[in-house]
Each structure stands twice: as structure tokens, then as C-alpha cells.
Amino acid sequence: MGALIAHIGADSLFTDLGLGQSVGLVHLLITEETTAVRPHAVAAVLRNITFTQERYDSFIELQEKLHQNVCRKRTLVAIGTHDLDTISGPFTYTAKPPGDIRFKPLNQAKEYTAQELMSLYKTDSHLRHYLHIIEDEAVYPVIYDSNGIVLSMPPIINGDHSKISLNTKNVFIECTATDLTKAKIVLDMMVTMFCEYCEEPFTESTEHIAQLLTKMCLRSEVMSDGEQIEVEIPPTRSDVIHACDIMEDAAMAYGFNNIPRTTPRTYTIANQLPLNKLSELLRQDLAAAGFTEALTFALCSQEDIADKLLKNISETRACRISNPKTAEFQVARTTLLSGLLKTVAANRKMPLPLRLFEISDVVLKDESKDVGARNNRRLCAVYYNKSPGFEVIHGLMDRVMQLLEIKPGQGNGYHIQAADDSTFFPGRCAEIFACGKSIGRLGVLHPDVINRFELTMPCSALDIDIEHFL
Template structure:
């Protein structure tokens, strides 16, 4: 869950209807999010991670206007084709291979909108961006630089600029060593042969992603036109992030202008605001939701959730807004129909099928093993299912996690012994004897397997002692 705090007066202005705080809380709750706290005129909502488009007051207001019936159907953003170009050089392929750009013009940066934009940027960094490892965002005053922009990799000491928060020029290596953000996010790129930067036509540095922007493009109260760069390791994630940011700024009156993002092998126009089409079966929706629903009813409910929809026989063609990154299956659409219909209107009913659960045989066997090991004087421990590929233990090749938090937790364990031995290492200052065991799942050749491991440490520990456990 992500907490989003909004000011009541700002929410009323963006929604366009003066509901009370209690009414806003009730409607947000019925939309599937939660209410965390209210302090004076500040309301904090809990937004589920499947709705990053609602990580800002602008996104919340957009959804509320539809849910309340004030503005149904897909939002109409002011858009225009642009001339700005972002060129992605092949030199970044080994470090952060993807980058896209967008422009928003005519924005008035008041205190409320600036605070909301910065908060949205950081929430997207933490969630979709995986703390900037997957996605990093830069927001710049477009009028202080000259396109086209170039995203490329350079040697760590070859470029100098003044980063935000500093008064003197520094090269990229110095930024990682001396700047607060460099020490925090530097490990993401440290060790790479080149570091990524974004330059304008005059070689002015806009950004050193994912670390820090340059002071030249810092936003001020006079800023009216924004250039947004989003870089990272996942093209779909950075495109979604850019769309969410541009949509939020459009809610503040900005005009979205497309940028031509040029790769070595293709050209993309971003942000891409074209809706995605999904054909759903209304009869299937009725069976799953459990209430009577005509095609016209479903279309009306979908429009409350900011979709557009059209009947196609017994099915419906649903136009999904580009900022909705969470719609992966027909059931996601059905869920939104249920939300629009109303949790509070759905008639309660008892389950049509009653079943009695029972333990699996393997679970019962593991339970018996635990009782035996505890009876032998062993203490049960539980280690992490992820581990490091550098552990000095022989065994099968482990399954590798695609986007690990760190190298220390980048593979799935293939055995339990390493975890048990690590527990002994962490407790070597404790008195002996120490006897530990673990029962849990490991992954071998793509299949979950349940194992047991045990270790005993004391002056008289021997092979005979361990052999006695299995005879």
C-alpha cells in the first residue's frame, strides 16, 4: 500500500464538487482504496500498488470524477505533436538501455502542483521504479536547454556539471563519492564501464540518471514548459511511468506534447496515449460478479471507471486508458465493473459449495519430522528462500531472479544446509551445544521440493550423532 496525502481544498477544486471529507473517504473506500488518517484538512489515502495512476491527487481526482458520474468515459487530455527529439545512443545498452521523453507545456507551477509532482515522482521511483533500479525520472525546465537531447554513456570522469544541491562542478565519479544522492543511488551504476547522461544540443547536462539532475534545468516558479525523461531497464515500465506523469500534469491544465524517441533500430512517439482494446464476455462477467447485468449496464459502469466501451454482439470492446497499467486480464475489467456497481449494493449470499479442508500428506509428514527433531533437542530455524550465488557450496544450478533487490538475494536456494550453517555463524558467540534444523521448500530444476537439513555443534559432535537421526 502507498500512502497519498491530499489537501481537502485542492481535492475539491480538482474534483469539481464540494463533498465533505467524510464523503470523499466513503467514495474512495468504495473504489477499493483505504483511508489511513485525517488531520485537519489533510486526508491520507492508502492506494493499492495496482493503481500507480492514483499515486497523486490528480489521479485520485480523475478517478473520483468518473466514479461520482461528474465526468464519465476516458479523460480528454490536451495533446499536440511536437518537434523535440530524444536520441538514445547504443553506448547505454550495457548499463541502462532504455529512455523515453515527453513534453508538457503551459503548466503553472504553484506550491500545490509542485509538491504533488515531486511526491508522485518519488512514489513512482519507489514502486514501479524499484528504488530507481528499474525506472528513474528526470523533470526539467525545457526553456533553459535546447533540443535535440541525447541519452548516452560516457567515461566517469569525462563530463563535469553542477548537480542539484551543490554549488560547484563535479564529474560523475565525484558525484557518486561526495553527493548525498550519489552515495544513495550510485551503486546502481557503479562498476559500469560508462555512466549514463542526458545532454542537450549544446552539450549541457540535463541529468545523470538514475542519480541526480543538473542545476541548469531546475524548476522555478517561472517554469511553464517541462521536458520529462524516463530511463531504465524495462521499456514498458518507463513508457507507463511517463504516461502517468504526463496525465497528472494534464490534470493541472498542461498540454501534452509528444517527443520522438529515436533508438538505433526504431523510433517511438512518446508518451503514447492511445487506448488498448480488450474484448470481454459480458456473460462471463455476470457469472463471476453474481448480479444481473445487461450490456448497456456494463458499458455505463465501465464509463464510470473512465473506460470507453462499445457493444459487439454478446461481447464488449473495452478501450483501456494508457495510464492504466494494471489491466492484464478480463477479470481486471470485471473487477472494475463490480466496483462501479458498488460493493455496498452487492447482495450478500452464502457460498454455493461447502468444503472441509484437510492437511496434505506431505504437510503431515513434515509435522511429524518437526516433532521428532524437537524431541532430539534441535531448535527449528527459518532462513530466507533467496540466497547469493557466491555461497561456497556445491549443488545444482539455482534459478536466477530477474530483478533482484541485491546480488545477495539474487537466486532461489537449492538446499537448506547453507541457511542452517549461516544461523550457526550468526550465533557463534552463544554457548554450546547448539543444534538446529530446518524443513522447507527449495527449487530443483524448476520444481519445488521439500527438504530437511540439520547441524549440531559442540566438542563431541560427530558423524555418528548425525547418522543416528536417520536410522
């Protein structure tokens, strides 16, 4: 099977597949106007394909499935398929004002302008879901052939002139996109899955290892030296990113249970990450102290870590989510306290007292890191009862220090001293120092904090940075 690939412009890719003989390469030209709305396009041709009703239905269904998942409901990629014999190249992908685009859309009896089509499809049960993608843009994307015939107005509708049928022999596939990588993946999947119905389909190696890899959809062949295998990763296996993935596929095809047991030639000893080991040990002892472990969301609302704790969001060093899907997940948490208080609120009907703790990571902005943020492992505990229970939280802190073999006192020991913190009740907050550095705070929460979390009883809390002890 022959494959001709050409790059036309910076963001286009065209592939012509089907016959082993040389065929004329058709061009898809991209104009600068598309950068304002949908800048990328890739295309391919399947030649001498044979459609049956089953294959045709599968071809259409594949497009719809891809539109819903990889294409993210056409927002990332929109697929158009056309009968190549009804149109002529080179093709032009451009963008024009809606009033300047006029064509006969798929399954319609007359021509419409783009503006008229947007109004027409507002009541269409299928297409109305995609109108929002371009309806507010000053220009709409459109693809023409060399005779000025409109192939499609992506991502909304194809033209009726070039629609495919059971008699179609040569298929022109175009994908317009806002994400070039996704466009290539989608096009490759379309071509790979239906190239087998062309006159000369894909072929496979007959060697044993190549056969095993072929079972896993990896095209392979033995090279001339007889010792190496050349493996081609198809577009449908985007999960293969390293040579070890190929070896894993070969082992899976062979059968893991069929591989004889051998002693490794290298001697290694696995060991737990020190921070995780410390976290696990502390979890066991905090549970033994009568506290119940909670596991809360790593994302939360800005209100949870700022307003409800009587803090200013600008002081929290919070990393914001650029496109949050819900108000509950706007930022990465900077404290474990808000999650525990929400857990207490959800379980306030349980018998008192409620003793909860969590040992997990928070995320803080840090310009010294290459990603601009860092994880910080913290221990947080709360005690909720009819009385504040400061002595309970203080005793828990003493127990944690005992487990860490840090004795009370200045210098290399630990001590607490009065501190002001808006989250805590005035005069009931202390800063914790260990080995000369501040590692956290404990105290009785401010009544306004209690109310904002919809609680009715006093609550005391402990918050410690445990990475300091490594």
C-alpha cells in the same frame, strides 16, 4: 486530449500529451555509446500545464517517491524534468568520458566537468548515495538538446539551464534506465498523474458500469453496440493483467454485499492437492507421536547444506541465488536437516529431549525441467538428547510406514540397509528402501556435524522423500 507516440531507435519511447490539436513531435535520439552504461531512455512532454505551489511541490515529491521505490534508488530508472521552453529538440541521449562532459548543474553557480561533480557530491548528503551507480564506468550518460546544452547527467543531477519553476508551461520528462519496462511504468505514472493539470485533461465516461470502473482508476466507455465496454488500463494500475481483474474492480466498486446470491451454472467439487493432503495427515500423526513441527527458511547459506553437513557443495545439486543480499541466503535448501539443527541450536536451553520435524519442499537442480530445477517434498525429523536415540528415530520411521500402509519386507514393502554417508556417524547410518526404491536415510549424526551446528549432545535424524508414496 491528443497523444502522439513514436519509437526512436530500439529502446526509446516518446509521448507528447496535453492539447487535442496536433503538435510537433519532439525526438529523443539514443546513441550506441549508452549500451555500455545505461542503455534505455523514454520521454514525454506535458503541454500547457498550470503549476501552483502545491502542484509544483507534489510534482517534485512524486519524483523522489518513485526514485526510492519503483526506481530502486535510481539504479533501475532516473527521472529528469525540464522546462521545454528553455531548450530545443531534437534531444540526444549519449555517453561520454567524464572529462568530456561539462555543464552547470542544478543550483550551482559555475560549470563543472563530470569528474569534478563526482568529487563535489561525495559530501552531499542527498546525491552521494547515487554516485556509485556510474562512478566506476568508463563513460557517463548525458542528455543534450540540439544546441549542445546539457539537460542532465543521469542518474546524478539535472542541468541548471532547464530547471522547472512555477512559471513553466511545457514540461519535458526524460527517464533513463537499465530496465526498459520499469522506465515505461515510471514515465506513465508521471504523465498520468499530472496530465490532469494540462489545459485539456483526461476525460471519463458517464455510463454506469464505466463510472464504477472509473472509481477504480480504469477509464471506460460503452461501445457502439451498447453491450460491450472498452476499458483502458492506466499506467498506475499495473496490477491489472487479465479481464477478470476488471470484473473484480467493478464488483468492488458496486459492493460485494450488493450482489445477489445465485446458484452456479456449473457443478464442481474442490479437492485438496494429494501431496498437500498427505503432508497434512503426516503432520498430525508426527505431532501425536510427540514431535514438534518446525518451519525453517527455504533459503540458506552454502555452508549450511555443505560444509556443516560434511558435504561438497558441488554434490548437493543446489540452486544458487545470483545476487544474494546476505551470506545467510545464498542457495535454496537441498535438505531440511540443516534448518532443523539450527532450530535445535537456538533452543538448546529447552528441556531435553528435543524432538523436531518438518515436512516441506527442498529445491534440486533438474535439467529435465524447463526451469532447470524442481521442488521435492520431504519429511525430516531429529531427536536431540544425552543419548543418540537411534531407536526413537527408527520407531518414527516405522510409524510413518504404518500410516502409509507399507509393511516391512522386500519387494513392495520397506526395509533398511547399512550405508555410508559423511553426515552420519560411521556404522550408524542406514538407507531406507520402499517398494524397491531408495527414499531416504536415517542414523546418528557425525560428531563433527554436531559441533559445527554448535550443539553438545548426540543427535539422530530421519530424512524421507514422501513424494514417492503418491
